[in-house]
Amino acid sequence: MYHYNNADHQLIAERVEQFGSQVQRRLNNELSEEEFKPLRLMNGLYLQLHAYMLRVAIPYGTLSSDQLRKLAVIAQRYDRGYGHFTTRQNIQYNWLELEDVPDILVELAEVEMHAIQTSGNCIRNVTADPLAGVAADEIEDARVFAEIVRQWSTLHPEFSFLPRKFKIAVSAAENDRVLLRSHDIALRLHRNDVGETGFEVMAGGGQGRTPVLAPTIREFLPQADLLSYLEAVLRVYNQLGRRDNIYKARIKILVMETGAEAFAAKVEEEWARIKDGALFLPEADIARIKADFAPPIYDDLDDTDPALAADLAKNPNFARWVRSNVDTHKQPGYGIATISLKPPGGIPGDVTAEQMEKIAAIADHFGFGEIRVTQKQNLVLPSVRKRDLYAVWLELDEIDLAAGNAGLLTDIVACPGLDYCNLANARSIPIAQRLSERFHDLEEQHDIGEITLNISGCINACAQHHTANIGILGVDKKGTEHYQITLGGRADGGDAIGTIIGPAFTAKEVDGAVDTIINVYLDQRQDGETFIAAIGRLGLEPFKEKLYAAA
Amino acid sequence: MTQIVITANRAREGCVVYLAGPGIWSKNLSDALVIEGKDAADALLSGALRDAAADAIIGPYGFPVSVNNDGITVLSQREKIRIHGPSIQIPSAREKQHVPL
Numbered sequence: 001m002y003h004y005n006n007a008d009h010q011l012i013a014e015r016v017e018q019f020g021s022q023v024q025r026r027l028n029n030e031l032s033e034e035e036f037k038p039l040r041l042m043n044g045l046y047l048q049l050h051a052y053m054l055r056v057a058i059p060y061g062t063l064s065s066d067q068l069r070k071l072a073v074i075a076q077r078y079d080r081g082y083g084h085f086t087t088r089q090n091i092q093y094n095w096l097e098l099e100d101v102p103d104i105l106v107e108l109a110e111v112e113m114h115a116i117q118t119s120g121n122c123i124r125n126v127t128a129d130p131l132a133g134v135a136a137d138e139i140e141d142a143r144v145f146a147e148i149v150r151q152w153s154t155l156h157p158e159f160s161f162l163p164r165k166f167k168i169a170v171s172a173a174e175n176d177r178v179l180l181r182s183h184d185i186a187l188r189l190h191r192n193d194v195g196e197t198g199f200e201v202m203a204g205g206g207q208g209r210t211p212v213l214a215p216t217i218r219e220f221l222p223q224a225d226l227l228s229y230l231e232a233v234l235r236v237y238n239q240l241g242r243r244d245n246i247y248k249a250r251i252k253i254l255v256m257e258t259g260a261e262a263f264a265a266k267v268e269e270e271w272a273r274i275k276d277g278a279l280f281l282p283e284a285d286i287a288r289i290k291a292d293f294a295p296p297i298y299d300d301l302d303d304t305d306p307a308l309a310a311d312l313a314k315n316p317n318f319a320r321w322v323r324s325n326v327d328t329h330k331q332p333g334y335g336i337a338t339i340s341l342k343p344p345g346g347i348p349g350d351v352t353a354e355q356m357e358k359i360a361a362i363a364d365h366f367g368f369g370e371i372r373v374t375q376k377q378n379l380v381l382p383s384v385r386k387r388d389l390y391a392v393w394l395e396l397d398e399i400d401l402a403a404g405n406a407g408l409l410t411d412i413v414a415c416p417g418l419d420y421c422n423l424a425n426a427r428s429i430p431i432a433q434r435l436s437e438r439f440h441d442l443e444e445q446h447d448i449g450e451i452t453l454n455i456s457g458c459i460n461a462c463a464q465h466h467t468a469n470i471g472i473l474g475v476d477k478k479g480t481e482h483y484q485i486t487l488g489g490r491a492d493g494g495d496a497i498g499t500i501i502g503p504a505f506t507a508k509e510v511d512g513a514v515d516t517i518i519n520v521y522l523d524q525r526q527d528g529e530t531f532i533a534a535i536g537r538l539g540l541e542p543f544k545e546k547l548y549a550a551a
Numbered sequence: 552m553t554q555i556v557i558t559a560n561r562a563r564e565g566c567v568v569y570l571a572g573p574g575i576w577s578k579n580l581s582d583a584l585v586i587e588g589k590d591a592a593d594a595l596l597s598g599a600l601r602d603a604a605a606d607a608i609i610g611p612y613g614f615p616v617s618v619n620n621d622g623i624t625v626l627s628q629r630e631k632i633r634i635h636g637p638s639i640q641i642p643s644a645r646e647k648q649h650v651p652l
Binding site: 026029032033096430479480 | 610628637
């Protein structure tokens with residue numbers, strides 16, 4: 001994986017020192033909250049309901065076992081023994097005191113980590129396909145380009161005060177695991193007619209109160225032009241994006257109001273001026289970063305493993321786990337193992353320090369010391385020999401993380417909601433826990449099949465409920481928590497924003513409502529038809545009828 | 552008449568505090584001043600904003616409560632969570648529920 005060069009080390013060290021001094025001045029009352037707030041936000045430090053919260057970036061979702069161990073140490077030493085993995089490849093600590101934050105940043109820097117640009121109106125932590133480098137369905141390693149974008153965007157002086165936050169995602173795979181069209185800019189690496197690889201560029205997507213799927217503004221961008229083109233997009237946004245209204249400040253509003261074609265034309269115009277300048281990306285530079293992401297030295301194995309076949313035959317729970325949690329690796333004889341952070345009744349994305357340490361040890365023993373963080377709030381061991389999968393699963397079971405539910409109903413994405421978040425209107429976690437308990441039966445879940453269920457505690461939609469097959473949005477109705485359900489959202493390449501099914505449900509009713517929805521699907525599905533395909537065929541009426549029949 | 556308590560977060564720890572008297576902020580809701588009526592609350596809130604300007608606390612605001620013999624009762628879910636912490640058991644406090652396979 002990529003390791004910091006001298007410039008990276010110097011930059012992080014200077015930044016840590018600078019923020020440490022700013023914190024000290026704040027503690028000495030030499031800086032007011034008004035002055036300090038933009039500084040802390042630039043360093044990922046929020047004030048939530050109960051305490052300060054630090055959001056630490058996990059660039060392109062790649063962690064070494066040493067880094068994960070450090071995250072465990074921080075959870076233990078400065079927090080309450082756990083952390084929360086988010087939908088954007090970050091980890092959040094919920095219970096920090098301000099005076100400890102400089103020490104935490106020093107500890108993070110020791111393992112080449114930081115919290116820069118995880119908040120504020122700047123280019124946020126660049127996300128990438130969590131299976132990049134190992135997925136059988138990719139054409140290149142997306143992390144190479146995510147790293148190039150990270151280097152360009154880190155402390156970019158021109159883009160440190162954008163109209164609003166700005167999120168970039170990169171994928172090079174056939175299957176979208178990054179919610180491409182929900183991003184301010186999304187880059188999808190693909191091959192053109194003559195076999196060259198370049199980017200489809202999408203711009204102006206986002207969730208929040210105005211969900212928009214990003215339109216494509218360029219079908220094919222040569223790799224060498226990546227940074228100059230991004231700079232052109234950001235310049236157009238920085239200049240024309242609205243600063244008068246926070247709800248209209250995201251690039252999605254600019255692209256919608258301008259029209260995708262006209263917006264693209266403005267970008268092209270700006271790009272023509274800077275295209276072959278300092279940001280031109282020579283092949284040698286790309287090759288240098290590629291070398292940093294060279295794959296580990298794999299064993300030369302047959303793809304089918306007799307030991308795995310025997311383990312599958314003797315343990316149906318393990319067989320289910322392999323079916324749902326193990327993806328196809330590009331290297332024969334290896335698998336990609338998803339560690340579901342959604343045990344029955346658990347809190348999506350939360351991991352204790354003890355679990356982190358155990359996962360780091362498993363990664364060292366069985367998986368080249370590498371871990372990935374997914375947009376579904378799970379972790380991944382990217383390269384496990386098929387013959388070791390059973391041993392890995394047994395070890396995960398020791399820390400209650402062996403659930404075979406990845407991509408199934410209880411693989412719920414949930415934001416922290418009103419239990420932690422200053423912006424939330426309603427709780428997300430207890431709803432996720434109730435659903436997780438109600439549908440914990442794995443046989444039943446495997447029968448229901450592929451489905452996405454996301455729960456956001458407010459319209460900011462941090463849990464990306466708009467593009468979930470079943471989206472649940474917490475709203476406040478006269479002081480009580482209610483939950484609005486949307487159906488039909490998807491972020492799987494056939495992207496769609498879900499449709500609100502009808503009046504909101506109370507907290508007590510919401511899991512029953514999901515049960516009703518699932519039952520309509522089970523009653524009416526055709527052979528092999530997934531939940532989302534059934535909605536496409538049936539429309540929403542049969543679901544509405546059952547849900548509101550008694551009303 | 553509406554009864555109001557003024558709350559904020561303490562700048563240093565980030566923790567929840569309640570206005571207990573002029574310039575005095577307490578972590579305990581039971582210490583909080585209960586203010587009768589919006590006008591009185593507004594007057595105290597101005598004082599709280601001065602405390603914020605002096606950087607002891609962040610983001611003061613008033614919220615409705617009811618008071619009976621048992622003390623102060625908070626009405627909204629948000630304020631209940633601010634007082635008692637998350638409504639769920641945090642992961643590190645959960646009993647290990649390991650069921651061997």
